[in-house]
Amino acid sequence: MKKSIYLSIIAVMLVFTACDEKAKDAVNDAAVAVSDSVKEGTKDAVEATKEAVSDAAEATKEAAKKVGDSVKKSTSEATEAVKSAVSTPAKPAVAAIPSAYMKCKGCHGSKGNAKALGKAKILMGQDKATLIASMNAYKEGTKNEVGSGALMRGQMAPIDDAGIEAIATYLSTVK
Numbered sequence: 001m002k003k004s005i006y007l008s009i010i011a012v013m014l015v016f017t018a019c020d021e022k023a024k025d026a027v028n029d030a031a032v033a034v035s036d037s038v039k040e041g042t043k044d045a046v047e048a049t050k051e052a053v054s055d056a057a058e059a060t061k062e063a064a065k066k067v068g069d070s071v072k073k074s075t076s077e078a079t080e081a082v083k084s085a086v087s088t089p090a091k092p093a094v095a096a097i098p099s100a101y102m103k104c105k106g107c108h109g110s111k112g113n114a115k116a117l118g119k120a121k122i123l124m125g126q127d128k129a130t131l132i133a134s135m136n137a138y139k140e141g142t143k144n145e146v147g148s149g150a151l152m153r154g155q156m157a158p159i160d161d162a163g164i165e166a167i168a169t170y171l172s173t174v175k
Contacts, residue, residue: 098170100163103155112171119146123171131168135159 097110107116112123123131137143139156159167 096170098163098166100159101167101170104167111174117146117148120148121145124174126172128168128172131171132164135164135167139164 097105104112108114108120108123112125115122134143135156138149138152139159141149141153143149143152156164
């Protein structure tokens with residue numbers, strides 16, 4: 001753009017030096033027209049630049065607002081997740097298989113979820129007090145459910161009260 005302005009000025013100077021008054025006036029008018037054209041082009045370019053900068057600023061504001069909203073949403077979701085995790089009570093831990101139950105699991109399963117000899121009740125999840133009463137009755141020989149009284153009396157005889165308590169706690173909590 002600057003080259004064309006300089007060339008126009010040089011052309012005007014040459015014309016002024018080599019021409020008469022009419023030519024000089026024509027060249028002068030042409031120079032003014034070129035100057036006005038350059039000014040108008042510059043104004044248009046400045047206005048276009050201002051408009052582009054304004055559009056870019058608006059787009060930046062919108063993008064920043066979206067990012068801000070996204071951060072707020074993520075923060076809110078994370079806060080809710082933490083609140084939920086803190087307010088949710090922990091599930092009680094299932095006890096490890098007690099050593100006293102090791103010989104029982106051959107018939108009743110490792111979780112008490114098998115029917116011993118295909119006939120007995122599933123022990124898993126039964127009430128602790130019921131399990132203790134049942135094991136004590138087998139140990140004393142007063143219970144003979146599904147014909148397994150003698151077998152169970154032999155199995156329960158060496159197990160002490162602490163072992164019976166441990167077995168009952170385990171079977172009542174396992175799932």
